[in-house]
Amino acid sequence: MEFIRMEFWTGRLRYLLYVKTRVGPWYTKKQWEKAAIQHPSGHSNELNFEYPGITVFALPVGFDNYCYAIVNELNADHITAERQCILIDVGDATKMLEFLRKNKLILSAVLSTHKHWDHTLGNSTLKSSFPGLKFMEVGELHLSINGDVIKAGGLSLSVCSTPGHTRKHFIFLLKLPDEQRQLIFTGDFLFNAGSGRLYECSPDVQLASIAKFVGLVKPTDLIFPGHEYALENYKFSHWLWKRSIRSELLPSCPNDRTYLVAEYGRKVDKCQLARSALIPLVPFSVAEQLQYNLFLNTADESIQALAGVVKSDGEVQRQAQTFFNLFKLKDEFWPEKNKNWF
Template identity: 25%
Template structure:
């Protein structure tokens, strides 16, 4: 399984997931279809599936166009998310396969949108799995609570995604890592792992390189939202429950000007 980053718009990422044995591929959130299909052509990929994380235009806005460009392509999205161009609606726990060697599991991760889907992808090889988290989980951050509650984000981040194997690679929808880590350092100024990750991420961006992926294990160490169930984090923001802490950290992030 090969995963290729495709920068789109100002700070979005689309991704191409290639089953190297068959040459079949899926694309995640191909908001700029021409760019995505050019990358697919360069690596000899036969694009079969679109995996849409949620309905926002900067993720689903290319679906109609890619259906025109690739007749017969299947476009997947959450069953309650009203995804543009969707041909196949997904429920939590639905499974897809790509080329016989790659398995895809749909995980309902609501809050940013009601029907947001994250895609857990594994191959028959021994490489670590990957999860495509759209705007639910960012590196060291999470999406705004546009259509849900702090309880839902806690469930999506800390339970659903947080319980995935720690080596799982995290591919999110935006390049927000440096700002997220700068904020995380205000919540936990003594967290050495946050400082180290911020230094690394800053160097990556200066070199115009992506900061993605991280891993689920790393997110447990550096992401304040995924650490909302820790008593020491709750104490820092004056809260006594994970969901309350999640809500307060989101409020602090929304008003932070770094």
């Protein structure tokens, strides 16, 4: 099953131009220039989150991207106070170089979750600026990688392959010293109340990655995604449940739809309040996603009915079709998103 914008030859051509030619870097740079005009101080406030021995900085890039800096607070230089850090998904090198300088940080490694230019455009500049620096780029990894550990800057991150959004996509898991929680950097695999679009894989591939992910994490683990999509995603979920009431899509839905409409409405209000103040809606817990993320619950009959999937198909097919239909419905709800190149 091919997916969304890739199902027409024009979508395929645009995507190939983006990933295979110089059009991709050019397009991404133009997007950054437009974003700088629209959001001179960034699409969100720059925030840092403190954990035992570790600080994570969420750094806004472009219209909605995040680059993350993981700082090891335990190995600061006693004389210069410089600390080591790892950067994840460097879409804009200029911003990252300024961030490193301002915070007296020593760059130990650069990691990329996948190949798209909005996550990797800054890598070449950083390679030139830091000869010999450790880079982990997607092209160098094998699809089968799972559980391998990257060690840099006194930190250890586990790597998990999560194909779906792209054929090669990886998430990084950092276990906190108290061993009660993990910090998970998901790139475009998983968002707050949403999932990454599938440009190179079918829904069943993404669903297999989701099943693997659910088996690796705990409800208390925290997720840092590649984009700020929370408000958009909760608006979509809220709209979908309201639509089901109006159209009587779910005549025998086991859940209380009125409650769900109100619950997602409260989520929308909370997100709108935060975003009006440019507060990043990251991180968020795995527990919250298991409860509210439709794309993590495609096995739920009420979600299948919500997406217009009939019960007669096999279970695997129903889940894949539910995933597919949810994105079709999202395009109906948010048609302007389809005007982007990818």
